[in-house]
Amino acid sequence: MERDFAELTRRARAGDRSAFRSIVEATHLTAFRVALRTLGDAAEAEDVLQEAYLLAWSNRDSLRDPAATRAWIHGITRNLALNRARGRARRSAHEVTSDPDLMHRLSDYLASEQPNPEHVAVGSQLRALVLNLVAELDEKYRVVLLLRTIDGMSYDELAEALGIPVGTVESRLHRARAKLLEKVERALGRPSEVMP
Amino acid sequence: MKRERLDSSQLEERLHELFRGDGPAMPSPDLLTRIMNGVADAEPTRFERWNHVALPVALAAGIAAIVVGLLGFVLEPRTPTDPVAEITRVVTAEVGDLFAAVGG
Numbered sequence: 001m002e003r004d005f006a007e008l009t010r011r012a013r014a015g016d017r018s019a020f021r022s023i024v025e026a027t028h029l030t031a032f033r034v035a036l037r038t039l040g041d042a043a044e045a046e047d048v049l050q051e052a053y054l055l056a057w058s059n060r061d062s063l064r065d066p067a068a069t070r071a072w073i074h075g076i077t078r079n080l081a082l083n084r085a086r087g088r089a090r091r092s093a094h095e096v097t098s099d100p101d102l103m104h105r106l107s108d109y110l111a112s113e114q115p116n117p118e119h120v121a122v123g124s125q126l127r128a129l130v131l132n133l134v135a136e137l138d139e140k141y142r143v144v145l146l147l148r149t150i151d152g153m154s155y156d157e158l159a160e161a162l163g164i165p166v167g168t169v170e171s172r173l174h175r176a177r178a179k180l181l182e183k184v185e186r187a188l189g190r191p192s193e194v195m196p
Numbered sequence: 197m198k199r200e201r202l203d204s205s206q207l208e209e210r211l212h213e214l215f216r217g218d219g220p221a222m223p224s225p226d227l228l229t230r231i232m233n234g235v236a237d238a239e240p241t242r243f244e245r246w247n248h249v250a251l252p253v254a255l256a257a258g259i260a261a262i263v264v265g266l267l268g269f270v271l272e273p274r275t276p277t278d279p280v281a282e283i284t285r286v287v288t289a290e291v292g293d294l295f296a297a298v299g300g
Binding site (some may be wrong): 020021025028029033036037042045049050054058109110112115123126127130145149150151152153180181 | 206207208210211212213214215217218220221222223224227228230231232234235236238239
């Protein structure tokens, strides 16, 4: 598979557009998710992807190591998405809620061994509340937590997509969860209870 | 059942469960096509590609023609005219005309 990918890269470097298309097919889903979780807007994420692949095609000569193609493309996407995100104030995709009852339910849900029917009934509200709280986290915690929680990416996939070692993925995820819980507890006026 | 304290892995489990129904984010179905159209548009057209070759060749040919013309002008062999032969030719012609006029 990786050997095929190296061959595709070699052909794409030589100007073979069908090889480049195969590379796009193999990488665009992860690239899209990274851009989406960075920007919080699907249309903007797609714009970033179009720009990123165009840039990759135009600069294909600079790709010396075929084994690094995925990381190279994800790096271009990440940088474009970050630049765009920095260019505008972060906006939340969900309305901020200050409903203390819902916050209590979220706290109960997160602490429960098994979700009960009551939690299931307010699932969409809990999801919106979590997304709101996650949206307030720093970019490096927010993106990794969303990619892991919603997109179900593995630690290895996250490491490659974000250009960081697996150990850093683990520590960022841990910090992200702790920060999320702190926000819930603070909203409820309680000290954080999360265990390492 | 509720635990007294939360641990990180339990929190991960709960969050996964909460968002399980959503599934991973997917782009628009036509995104791939749009990306590849953008790549195709970035390629030079046939005319542009032709211009990359034709313009330098035409320029080089023009310069070469000018150089060859100048060289030809400078190096053109000029046969020096023999003044005696020229005078003889002119006089012969004039005398011939005179005889023709008298005779006619």
